[in-house]
Structures are given as C-alpha cells and as structure tokens.
Amino acid sequence: MHVRKGDLVKVMAGRDKGKEGHIILSIPKENRVVVEKVNLVKRHQRPSAANPDGGIITKEAPIHVSNVMKVCTSCKRTTRIAHKFLDSGKKVRTCKHCGATLD
Ligand SMILES: [Zn+2]
Known part of the structure; x- marks a missing residue:
C-alpha cells in the first residue's frame, strides 16, 4: 500500500475522479481504502439504537488503492x-x- 490512513489523496479514476479527501480507513488485505466523501453510496438501514428512525444513510464505500494518488x-x-x-x-x-x- 502506497498510502495509509490519514493521508490526503486525490481520486484518479472512477465516478469521483478529481476529488480529494483524507483516507479514513485502509483495508490492506483487499488493497482498498475508504476516502472521506468519495464513492458515497446510499444504504437503507433498519431502525437501531443509534438511529431510531432507520431510513436511508449515505456512507463511503471502499475504492481500490490504485485509483488514488497521494497529494503532497x-x-x-x-x-x-x-x-x-x-x-x-x-x-x-x-x-x-x-x-x-x-x-
Ligand atoms: Zn511535494
């Protein structure tokens, strides 16, 4: 992995090409990273203690590490x-x- 958690990266490919954000989670086993506000997906969620009403939440999904570059x-x-x-x-x-x- 050429980047790690906390790094500022730029997305070089895919739907969010050109966006910049910090890595909030790295998954070395899958060569994937989760970048803040990048690759947002909508999730339907059941009501839970943290979110009593349930509903639709947006959340970052992992992207492949080869699609990001570190920003100096x-x-x-x-x-x-x-x-x-x-x-x-x-x-x-x-x-x-x-x-x-x-x-
Ligand atoms: Zn530099």
Whole structure:
C-alpha cells in the first residue's frame, strides 16, 4: 500500500475522479481504502439504537488503492512516494517532486 490512513489523496479514476479527501480507513488485505466523501453510496438501514428512525444513510464505500494518488501537503501536487532514511535511521516518505517529508 502506497498510502495509509490519514493521508490526503486525490481520486484518479472512477465516478469521483478529481476529488480529494483524507483516507479514513485502509483495508490492506483487499488493497482498498475508504476516502472521506468519495464513492458515497446510499444504504437503507433498519431502525437501531443509534438511529431510531432507520431510513436511508449515505456512507463511503471502499475504492481500490490504485485509483488514488497521494497529494503532497507541501507542493499540493499528486505525487509518487520516495523513501529516505533520516540520520536517526528512521525511514520516512518524501515527495518525488519537492522532496518534502510526508510523515
Ligand atoms: Zn511535494
């Protein structure tokens, strides 16, 4: 997975192409991520304790990780990820364009 929970990503393909949002859930096993306000689906829900009236709710559905690209918070461009080792030996992700540290 080239992105992880909390990352700002841009959708590169599909119905929500062009939208940006943060990853709210990653599902590495399926190579899928859930991005806020992206791929919204309507769900019919029975009344429950949390939602006594039931009804229709909109909810994000997972999209494939290959359809999103990370957005660099420094240069604001969609970017591929490079890795760099800090002097401390810690591995961090950096932007291929501007070199900013993304972790
Ligand atoms: Zn950058």
